[in-house]
Amino acid sequence: MDFQMARRMSDIKASEIREILKITEKSEVISFAGGLPAPELFPVEEIKRVNKMVLDRDGQRALQYSTTEGFRPLREWIAHRMNSRLGTSFDCDNILVTHGSQQALDLSGKVFLDEGDVVFCESPTYLAAITAFRAYGCSFIEIPTDDEGMIISELVTQLEKCENAKLLYIIPDFQNPTGRTWSLERRKELADISARFGVAVVEDNPYGELRFEGKTLPSVKSFDIAGNILCTGTFSKIFCPGYRIGWIAGDKKIIRQYVLVKQGTDLQCNTIAQMEISKYLELYDIDAHINKIRTIYRKRRDLSVQTMEEVFPTGVSFTRPQGGLFAWVELPAHINSRDVLEKCLEQNVAFVPGGSFFPNGGKENTFRINFSNMSEEKIVEGLNRLGAVLNKFID
Amino acid sequence: MDFQMARRMSDIKASEIREILKITEKSEVISFAGGLPAPELFPVEEIKRVNKMVLDRDGQRALQYSTTEGFRPLREWIAHRMNSRLGTSFDCDNILVTHGSQQALDLSGKVFLDEGDVVFCESPTYLAAITAFRAYGCSFIEIPTDDEGMIISELVTQLEKCENAKLLYIIPDFQNPTGRTWSLERRKELADISARFGVAVVEDNPYGELRFEGKTLPSVKSFDIAGNILCTGTFSKIFCPGYRIGWIAGDKKIIRQYVLVKQGTDLQCNTIAQMEISKYLELYDIDAHINKIRTIYRKRRDLSVQTMEEVFPTGVSFTRPQGGLFAWVELPAHINSRDVLEKCLEQNVAFVPGGSFFPNGGKENTFRINFSNMSEEKIVEGLNRLGAVLNKFID
Numbered sequence: 001m002d003f004q005m006a007r008r009m010s011d012i013k014a015s016e017i018r019e020i021l022k023i024t025e026k027s028e029v030i031s032f033a034g035g036l037p038a039p040e041l042f043p044v045e046e047i048k049r050v051n052k053m054v055l056d057r058d059g060q061r062a063l064q065y066s067t068t069e070g071f072r073p074l075r076e077w078i079a080h081r082m083n084s085r086l087g088t089s090f091d092c093d094n095i096l097v098t099h100g101s102q103q104a105l106d107l108s109g110k111v112f113l114d115e116g117d118v119v120f121c122e123s124p125t126y127l128a129a130i131t132a133f134r135a136y137g138c139s140f141i142e143i144p145t146d147d148e149g150m151i152i153s154e155l156v157t158q159l160e161k162c163e164n165a166k167l168l169y170i171i172p173d174f175q176n177p178t179g180r181t182w183s184l185e186r187r188k189e190l191a192d193i194s195a196r197f198g199v200a201v202v203e204d205n206p207y208g209e210l211r212f213e214g215k216t217l218p219s220v221k222s223f224d225i226a227g228n229i230l231c232t233g234t235f236s237k238i239f240c241p242g243y244r245i246g247w248i249a250g251d252k253k254i255i256r257q258y259v260l261v262k263q264g265t266d267l268q269c270n271t272i273a274q275m276e277i278s279k280y281l282e283l284y285d286i287d288a289h290i291n292k293i294r295t296i297y298r299k300r301r302d303l304s305v306q307t308m309e310e311v312f313p314t315g316v317s318f319t320r321p322q323g324g325l326f327a328w329v330e331l332p333a334h335i336n337s338r339d340v341l342e343k344c345l346e347q348n349v350a351f352v353p354g355g356s357f358f359p360n361g362g363k364e365n366t367f368r369i370n371f372s373n374m375s376e377e378k379i380v381e382g383l384n385r386l387g388a389v390l391n392k393f394i395d
Numbered sequence: 396m397d398f399q400m401a402r403r404m405s406d407i408k409a410s411e412i413r414e415i416l417k418i419t420e421k422s423e424v425i426s427f428a429g430g431l432p433a434p435e436l437f438p439v440e441e442i443k444r445v446n447k448m449v450l451d452r453d454g455q456r457a458l459q460y461s462t463t464e465g466f467r468p469l470r471e472w473i474a475h476r477m478n479s480r481l482g483t484s485f486d487c488d489n490i491l492v493t494h495g496s497q498q499a500l501d502l503s504g505k506v507f508l509d510e511g512d513v514v515f516c517e518s519p520t521y522l523a524a525i526t527a528f529r530a531y532g533c534s535f536i537e538i539p540t541d542d543e544g545m546i547i548s549e550l551v552t553q554l555e556k557c558e559n560a561k562l563l564y565i566i567p568d569f570q571n572p573t574g575r576t577w578s579l580e581r582r583k584e585l586a587d588i589s590a591r592f593g594v595a596v597v598e599d600n601p602y603g604e605l606r607f608e609g610k611t612l613p614s615v616k617s618f619d620i621a622g623n624i625l626c627t628g629t630f631s632k633i634f635c636p637g638y639r640i641g642w643i644a645g646d647k648k649i650i651r652q653y654v655l656v657k658q659g660t661d662l663q664c665n666t667i668a669q670m671e672i673s674k675y676l677e678l679y680d681i682d683a684h685i686n687k688i689r690t691i692y693r694k695r696r697d698l699s700v701q702t703m704e705e706v707f708p709t710g711v712s713f714t715r716p717q718g719g720l721f722a723w724v725e726l727p728a729h730i731n732s733r734d735v736l737e738k739c740l741e742q743n744v745a746f747v748p749g750g751s752f753f754p755n756g757g758k759e760n761t762f763r764i765n766f767s768n769m770s771e772e773k774i775v776e777g778l779n780r781l782g783a784v785l786n787k788f789i790d
Contacts, residue, residue, distance in 0.1 A: 001621065003507075003623050004507075006507050006531070009656075012652075012655045012656060014658070039456070039459045044458065048446070048454075056443075060434035064437070064635070065431055065631075065637065066637065099662075099664075102659075102661050103661040106659065106660045110403070110530060114402050128658070135656065198399075227397075228398050236460075242461065243458070244663070244664065244665045257407075260407050260408065261407060264407065264497075264526035265530075266497050266498040270637065270638055271636075272668075
C-alpha cells in the first residue's frame with residue numbers, strides 16, 4: 001500500500017470498549033464492560049412469527065429496495081410514541097429511520113460539522129459519539145456536569161467565547177456513561193440557550209424507556225421554540241440491537257436534509273427489519289415487554305448499587321442511576337482505573353476505564369459499570385472481586 | 396431553525412433517480428428508471444425457512460450486537476467466492492460487511508478524502524457514488540471511456556497534471572449507467588497506473604455475477620501489485636436488496652482502517668440478516684439461483700435491445716450490455732433527454748436522464764434504461780412508446 005489516506009484517519013482509533021469486549025469474550029470473564037441488553041429478554045418466538053407473517057403477506061416488498069425515509073407505519077409509530085412520552089408533536093415526516101442511533105450521530109456530524117467546528121458536550125460523554133463527530137474534523141468543549149445535568153452557566157460562558165459552536169450534544173436520560181438524568185429546569189434552560197445562540201442540539205435518548213422509578217420527564221425538544229433540536233431513539237434497548245434500527249426526529253425541513261445525506265450514505269435501512277418491528281408493535285404489547293426489561297434491569301441495578309456500597313472502600317463514589325444500563329464510579333484522584341483494570345483482568349473481571357469518555361482526555365480515576373447483561377449471581381461475584389482489587393489500591 | 400449546517404449541505408441534492416422513482420410509483424407507469432432487481436425472483440420461501448432455523452438455533456445471538464467486521468462465516472464465503480471468480484486471494488479478514496455496496500463507497504470517502512481532493516472516475520459514472528464522495532468535499536476528474544473501459548492515456552495525462560489525486564473509482568463490469576465492461580488489457584493497465592502513481596482504487600462490482608454471455612474476466616484487483624485496490628460487492632443483485640448487505644474487500648491493513656471507521660459510523664450491520672444470508676448460502680445452491688436471475692435478465696436485455704433496434708429512429712445509438720441491469724442511450728447532440736422525459740411521462744413511461752451521471756455536468760443528450768425489473772410485455776410496450784416520442788424529437 002503506497003497511497004495516502006484522509007487526515008481524519010490519524011485521529012481514528014479502535015473503540016476501547018470494542019477492544020475490551022474482545023478480551024472479555026472468554027466465558028470465565030465477568031464483564032461490566034459492554035452496553036449489551038440482556039439477550040434472554042429478546043422476543044425470539046414473536047420475531048419468528050412476525051417474520052413469517054411479513055414474508056407470507058408481503059415477501060417481495062419486504063426484500064426489495066424501499067424509501068430512504070423508512071417504512072411509513074414504523075415512522076408513524078415512532079412519532080406517536082415520542083409524542084405520548086416526551087411532549088413532542090411529530091408526525092411520520094419528522095422521522096428518519098437510521099441504522100441504530102449511532103448512525104443518527106454520524107449523519108448529524110455530516111449535516112452539521114465542517115473541519116474546525118466545535119461540538120459542546122457533557123463531561124464525560126458517550127464514547128462513540130466522540131468518534132462519530134470527530135470524523136468530521138470537529139473539536140470538543142466539555143461542559144462540567146452535575147446530578148442535574150450540564151451546568152448551564154458554564155455552557156453560556158463557553159458559548160459566548162466560541163465563534164464556531166455548531167452542535168450541542170446531550171444525553172439527558174440515564175446518560176452514558178454516568179447514568180445521570182437531567183432535571184426539568186436544566187432541560188428548559190438548554191432549549192433556551194439553543195435558541196439564544198442559534199446552535200443545533202442533538203438530544204440522544206437510547207435509554208429513556210428504561211426508567212426504574214419516578215416519572216418520565218419531557219424531552220428537551222418539547223421546550224424547543226426555535227426548531228433547533230433533534231432527537232435520536234433506537235429499538236436496540238427496548239427490542240433487539242441486532243436489527244440496527246433507530247431513528248432521528250426533528251423539524252421537517254432539517255429531517256429532509258438528513259434524508260438526502262442518508263441517500264448518499266447507504267440508501268436506506270433494512271426493509272424487512274423495519275416491517276418486522278412494525279408488525280411486532282402492531283401485534284404485541286411493547287409496554288409489557290419493556291416492563292419486563294425494566295423489572296429485571298432494576299433488580300440488577302439494585303443489586304449492583306447495594307453490592308458496591310458493601311464492598312467498595314471509602315473514598316470511592318458511584319452514581320445510583322434511575323434507569324438505563326450504566327453506573328459511574330469515581331476513585332480517589334491518584335488512582336488510574338487502567339491500572340485497576342489490569343489487576344481486575346487477572347481476576348477475570350472487566351469494565352471500561354473512564355478516560356476515553358472525556359474527548360479532551362483526563363479523569364483517569366473513573367470507570368463505567370454496565371449492569372444490564374449479567375446474572376445476579378455474577379453481579380455479586382464480579383463486584384466482590386472488583387471491590388477486593390480496589391481495596392488493595394486504596395489501602 | 397436558526398442554526399448553520401455544514402458547507403457540504405449546499406452541494407447535496409435529492410437523487411434524481413429517487414425523485415423520479417416517486418413519480419413512477421403509480422402502477423400505470425412503465426418505468427425504465429430504477430435499478431431494481433426483479434422481486435418475483437426473491438427466494439421468499441427459502442428465506443422464511445432460514446429465518447426460522449437461525450432463530451431456533453441461535454436466536455439470542457442473532458438479535459444481539461455483534462462485531463463490526465461482520466459475521467465470520469459470511470465473510471469466509473465472500474472471500475472464497477471472490478477468489479474463485481475474480482482471481483483474488485482473500486481470507487475473511489480481508490472483508491468488511493457493509494450496508495450494501497453504497498456504504499462501502501461512503502466509507503471509502505471517509506477513509507480517503509479530504510476537502511479539495513480529486514476523485515478520478517469514468518465518464519459517465521454511477522450517480523450515487525458521486526453523491527457519496529462529494530459529501531467529503533472532493534472534486535471529480537472524468538476520464539473519457541469507450542467500449543473497452545477508461546482510456547488509459549487520458550488517465551495518465553490527467554494524473555500527471557494533478558497534485559491531489561486521491562482515489563480512482565471504476566466499475567469495470569456492466570457499468571452503471573452504460574452497461575459497458577472493461578477489457579482484460581485495460582484492467583491490467585489500470586492496476587499498473589495505480590501502483591505507478593500511488594493512488595488507491597475502488598473497484599465497484601455490484602453486477603459482475605450477472606453475466607449473460609462470454610467469460611468472467613479477472614478483477615482489476617487480481618493485477619494489483621501495490622496493494623492499492625479495494626473491491627466492493629453486494630447481495631442486493633444476486634439475493635435481495637432489502638437486507639442491505641454488501642462488502643468491501645482489500646488488503647488487511649486498509650480493511651482494518653475501514654473497520655475503525657465503520658465502528659464510529661454505525662457500529663455494525665444487521666446481525667440476523669448476515670446470519671440468514673450465510674445460512675441460505677450453506678443450504679441452497681446460489682449458483683442455480685443466480686442462473687435463474689441471469690436467464691430472465693438476459694431475455695429482458697435481448698428484448699430491450701431488439702425493440703430499441705426496431706423502434707428507435709436513426710441517429711439514436713445505445714449499448715448492448717453483456718450483463719447487468721442497464722443500457723445507455725445516446726441521442727443526437729441537440730436533443731435534451733430531460734425534454735424527452737417530460738413527453739414520455741405524459742405517455743406514462745420513465746427513464747433517468749443521463750446528465751446527472753456526469754459529475755461535472757454535460758451530455759444532456761443521453762439517458763439510462765433499466766431492463767431488469769419489468770415484464771417482457773411492458774418492455775415492448777414501454778420502448779414502443781419511448782420510440783414514438785423520440786421519433787417526434789428527431790423528425
